[in-house]
Amino acid sequence: MLAIQIxxxxxxxxxxxxYLACAWFTxxxxxxxxxxxxxxxxxxxxPVSILVPICGLDEGALENxxxxxxxxxxxxxVLFGVADTTDPAIPTLRKLEETYxxxxxLGGNRVRVFVDLAPRGINHKDxxxxxxxxxxxxxxxxxxxxxxxxxxxxxxTVTAPLSQVDVVTCAYIAHNPQFLxxxxxxxxxxxxxxxxxxxxxxxxxxLKFAIGVTIATRKTTLQGFGGLQLNRIGSxxxxxxxxxxxxxxxxxxHLVLESDTGRESIGQLFQRELRWARTIRFNRGAVYYxxxxxxxxxxxxxxxxxxxxxxxxxxxxxxxxxxxxGQAAIAALSMQxxxxxxxxxxxxxxxxxxxxxxxxxxxxxxxxxRGRRLQIEGDGIIRQLE
Numbered sequence: 215m216l217a218i219q220i221x222x223x224x225x226x227x228x229x230x231x232x233y234l235a236c237a238w239f240t241x242x243x244x245x246x247x248x249x250x251x252x253x254x255x256x257x258x259x260x261p262v263s264i265l266v267p268i269c270g271l272d273e274g275a276l277e278n279x280x281x282x283x284x285x286x287x288x289x290x291x292v293l294f295g296v297a298d299t300t301d302p303a304i305p306t307l308r309k310l311e312e313t314y315x316x317x318x319x320l321g322g323n324r325v326r327v328f329v330d331l332a333p334r335g336i337n338h339k340d341x342x343x344x345x346x347x348x349x350x351x352x353x354x355x356x357x358x359x360x361x362x363x364x365x366x367x368x369x370x371t372v373t374a375p376l377s378q379v380d381v382v383t384c385a386y387i388a389h390n391p392q393f394l395x396x397x398x399x400x401x402x403x404x405x406x407x408x409x410x411x412x413x414x415x416x417x418x419x420x421l422k423f424a425i426g427v428t429i430a431t432r433k434t435t436l437q438g439f440g441g442l443q444l445n446r447i448g449s450x451x452x453x454x455x456x457x458x459x460x461x462x463x464x465x466x467x468h469l470v471l472e473s474d475t476g477r478e479s480i481g482q483l484f485q486r487e488l489r490w491a492r493t494i495r496f497n498r499g500a501v502y503y504x505x506x507x508x509x510x511x512x513x514x515x516x517x518x519x520x521x522x523x524x525x526x527x528x529x530x531x532x533x534x535x536x537x538x539x540g541q542a543a544i545a546a547l548s549m550q551x552x553x554x555x556x557x558x559x560x561x562x563x564x565x566x567x568x569x570x571x572x573x574x575x576x577x578x579x580x581x582x583x584r585g586r587r588l589q590i591e592g593d594g595i596i597r598q599l600e
């Protein structure tokens with residue numbers, strides 16, 4: 215029992231170091247002054263194609279899609295792609311297409327909708343993007359998820375760094391979630407994923423992955439590292455990895471996008487994040503298992519039980535929870551999400567859920583994605599199971 219207590223103590227101390235590193239790198243990144251729109255507008259005048267794969271009609275979809283079409287930018291187009299001709303999103307997309315007909319400066323339509331895009335691979339999202347990529351008129355590209363709502367300066371903000379780097383990606387949270395599932399999802403992204411990504415960015419000498427919610431790049435750059443891959447789990451994550459391996463520079467934008475999962479259940483959250491966990495495992499290899507140092511608050515419970523609630527264990531637990539809540543507060547405030555603070559009572563639940571997902575993600579080769587059961591093989595190649 216003593217040996218187990220020592221191991222738990224070491225892991226908890228390591229977690230404290232991790233929490234402190236999260237706080238430091240989060241504050242450092244988001245406190246850095248970035249150029250304003252006025253100083254970057256001249257560098258971002260290139261016309262842009264925004265490619266948006268659609269599957270289903272989510273809550274707030276029209277508002278999200280309209281925000282992409284109402285950009286303060288000289289010239290751009292928004293291409294929506296739908297695989298299934300019976301998709302309930304099609305009527306809304308057609309109305310959007312009609313609304314913005316002939317709105318593309320210098321001729322053409324700002325919004326174009328493509329339907330019946332038969333899957334070319336197991337990854338239906340990237341399959342749809344492959345169709346849109348061929349239709350895109352412009353060299354500069356933004357791959358955007360359909361469940362984000364953006365500000366009018368979105369295009370300027372995410373494309374401005376392309377004057378210095380090759381791929382730009384964005385993180386995302388719900389800044390003011392109204393329901394438990396959405397709050398847990400947002401806490402995971404704000405207090406864990408983004409700070410961890412910033413630590414990895416520092417240790418790796420740059421970002422080695424991309425986040426699918428937004429990826430900005432150029433067609434020539436995309437071709438340079440192999441383009442889209444249609445049969446891979448976590449293809450967006452892998453896209454950034456392949457870009458970095460090919461010598462291209464990937465950078466995280468300071469823009470944190472709004473993405474609220476609404477009334478999503480904890481079960482739905484669990485299935486999605488389990489898929490993400492296995493994606494990270496197949497892309498990062500043994501590094502995945504070092505994440506044991508991310509769960510100090512969870513490890514405090516067995517330490518307390520095994521030590522018989524010894525004074526030193528109680529003190530260590532109090533310190534661990536204090537630093538964890540402080541780190542989480544720094545993350546929320548750095549990302550201008552003070553409304554997340556009212557959900558901090560769920561942080562222990564969030565940590566426990568994350569630990570279970572990490573343990574389950576360490577094993578198994580299956581993932582569930584939009585009702586399909588997938589088998590993961592090799593270094594992340596997927597095939598659909600019956």
